[in-house]
Amino acid sequence: MRLSEATRGALPAAVAQAGYARAEQAGGIVHLGIGAFHRAHQAVYTDDAMAAGDRNWAITGVSLRSPQVQEQLAPQDGLYTVATRDADGERLRVIEAVRAVLVAPHDPAAVAAALAAPATRIVTLTVTEKGYHRLPGGGIDGASVERAGGTIYHYLAQAVRDRHAAGAGPMTLVSCDNMTDNGHVLHEGVGSLLDGAAAAWFARDWACPSTMVDRIVPATAPDDLDRIARHIGMRDDGAVVTEPFRQWVIEDRFATDRPRWDVGGAQFVADVRPYETAKLRMLNGAHSALAYLGLGAGHEFVHQAVADPAVRQVVERLMRREAAASLDAAPGQDLDGYADALLARFANPALAHRLAQIASDGSQKVGPRWLEALTINRARGVETPATLAALAGWLRHLRGQAGPVNDPMGDELAALWRDHDARGMVAALFGAGGRFAARWQADDGAADALAAMVENGVERN
Numbered sequence: 001m002r003l004s005e006a007t008r009g010a011l012p013a014a015v016a017q018a019g020y021a022r023a024e025q026a027g028g029i030v031h032l033g034i035g036a037f038h039r040a041h042q043a044v045y046t047d048d049a050m051a052a053g054d055r056n057w058a059i060t061g062v063s064l065r066s067p068q069v070q071e072q073l074a075p076q077d078g079l080y081t082v083a084t085r086d087a088d089g090e091r092l093r094v095i096e097a098v099r100a101v102l103v104a105p106h107d108p109a110a111v112a113a114a115l116a117a118p119a120t121r122i123v124t125l126t127v128t129e130k131g132y133h134r135l136p137g138g139g140i141d142g143a144s145v146e147r148a149g150g151t152i153y154h155y156l157a158q159a160v161r162d163r164h165a166a167g168a169g170p171m172t173l174v175s176c177d178n179m180t181d182n183g184h185v186l187h188e189g190v191g192s193l194l195d196g197a198a199a200a201w202f203a204r205d206w207a208c209p210s211t212m213v214d215r216i217v218p219a220t221a222p223d224d225l226d227r228i229a230r231h232i233g234m235r236d237d238g239a240v241v242t243e244p245f246r247q248w249v250i251e252d253r254f255a256t257d258r259p260r261w262d263v264g265g266a267q268f269v270a271d272v273r274p275y276e277t278a279k280l281r282m283l284n285g286a287h288s289a290l291a292y293l294g295l296g297a298g299h300e301f302v303h304q305a306v307a308d309p310a311v312r313q314v315v316e317r318l319m320r321r322e323a324a325a326s327l328d329a330a331p332g333q334d335l336d337g338y339a340d341a342l343l344a345r346f347a348n349p350a351l352a353h354r355l356a357q358i359a360s361d362g363s364q365k366v367g368p369r370w371l372e373a374l375t376i377n378r379a380r381g382v383e384t385p386a387t388l389a390a391l392a393g394w395l396r397h398l399r400g401q402a403g404p405v406n407d408p409m410g411d412e413l414a415a416l417w418r419d420h421d422a423r424g425m426v427a428a429l430f431g432a433g434g435r436f437a438a439r440w441q442a443d444d445g446a447a448d449a450l451a452a453m454v455e456n457g458v459e460r461n
C-alpha cells in the first residue's frame with residue numbers, strides 16, 4: 001500500500017494531518033526546485049497557513065531537471081510525510097500543500113502555463129546556489145545562463161512577458177537559497193533577460209524580497225523510507241527527514257497578497273540582512289568548515305565531525321570569534337547564544353547528515369560563507385586563523401584529498417591544481433586578478449599561512 005488520498009484514512013493516529021478541504025484550494029504558488037528542502041520548509045509553512053484557514057495557496061512544484069520527485073509524489077496525490085527527528089525520537093506529519101509536480105524539460109508549456117495563471121501570485125525557489133549562475137566574484141554570468149538554457153531566469157522572464165501580454169497581475173518571486181541578498185540576485189537575473197515595456201513593468205511592479213531560510217534537511221536515505229513505511233503502515237517514496245528546528249525570515253516587500261506563513265512562525269521583517277548574514281556566516285560557514293575538515297579527518301557525518309575535539313575547536317572559533325566579529329548584529333541579536341544553538345543542532349545524532357552533501361558546490365558557497373567575512377575582518381583588524389584553516393581544508397579537498405569533488409567549477413579547479421603548487425593555487429584563486437579576488441584578496445601573510453596549511457595539513461588553532 002502507498003500513501004495517497006485513497007489510503008490516507010488508514011494512517012495511524014500518531015501521524016499528524018491537518019485535513020483541510022484540499023480539493024477546494026486553488027493554486028497560488030509555483031515552486032521552482034521541489035527538492036527535500038522545499039518539502040520540509042516552505043511547504044510546511046504553507047500547510048500551516050492553509051490548516052489555519054488561509055485559502056488558495058496550493059503549491060505546484062517544478063523540477064528543473066529530474067523526474068524523480070514527480071515519480072515520488074504524483075502517485076501519492078502530492079502527499080508526503082515530514083519526519084522530524086532528534087534524540088527524543090521521531091514525529092511524523094503528512095503535508096497536504098503540494099498538489100502537482102511538473103518536470104520542466106518534459107513539459108515546459110505546463111510550467112509556463114502555471115507561471116502565467118492569474119491565480120498564481122507567488123513563486124518560491126530552492127534551486128541551490130549554482131542555479132543562479134553567478135560569477136565567482138559576484139554578478140550574473142550571462143554566458144553561463146545562455147549556455148545552460150532552461151534556467152530559472154528563462155522561465156521567470158517568460159512569465160513576466162506572458163503576464164504582461166495577458167494583463168495578468170505581477171508576482172512576488174521569493175528566493176529561498178543560501179546567498180547574500182538572494183532577492184536582489186534573482187531580480188538582477190530575471191531583469192537581464194527582459195527589455196522594453198515588460199522590463200519596465202517588472203522593475204516597477206514585481207517584488208523579489210530577500211529571505212533567510214533555515215532547516216537542516218539531509219538527503220532522504222533508503223533506510224529512512226523503510227523506517228517511515230514501518231511507522232505509517234504504507235510506503236511513502238516522497239518522505240523527507242529533518243530536525244525539529246525551522247526558521248524563515250522574509251523581507252516584507254510583496255507585490256501581491258501573501259500566505260499567512262507567520263502562523264507557522266515565519267517572520268516578516270523590514271530588513272533580513274542581519275539574519276541572513278548571521279545564518280550564512282555562522283551556520284553555513286561552520287557547516288562548510290565541518291565538511292572539509294571533517295572529511296579530511298576521516299568522518300562521514302556532521303554529528304561525528306562536531307564531536308571531534310580538533311575539528312570542533314576550529315569550527316567554534318570560526319563561529320564565535322571570526323564570523324560573529326564580521327557581523328553587524330541587530331539590536332537583541334545574541335550571536336553567542338546563536339552559536340550555542342547551532343552546535344547543539346549539529347550534534348543531533350538522529351540526523352545522518354553527510355559531510356559530502358555539504359562539501360558539494362564549494363565554489364558557490366565559500367563567497368557568502370567565508371570570503372565576505374575575511375574581507376570585513378581584515379578591515380576590522382580581526383585575526384582569522386580558523387576561517388583560513390577552513391579555506392585550506394577546501395583547497396585540500398579540491399586536490400582530491402577528501403573524497404570526490406562535486407562542483408560546477410570542478411574541472412577548472414582541478415586543472416588549476418594540476419598546474420600549480422599550493423602557493424600558486426592560492427595566488428590563482430585569491431591573488432590579484434584571481435578567480436575569487438573580487439570577494440577576498442589574500443595579503444602576503446594570509447597567502448603564506450594558507451599555503452602552509454594546505455601543504456602541511458590544517459593546524460589545530
Ligand code: CS2
Pocket residue numbers: 178213214215216217283284287288357358359365
Ligand atoms: C548546508 C545547508 O548543504 C549545505 O551547504 O550548509 O544546506 C544547510 O543545511 C541549510 O542551509 C540549513 O538551513
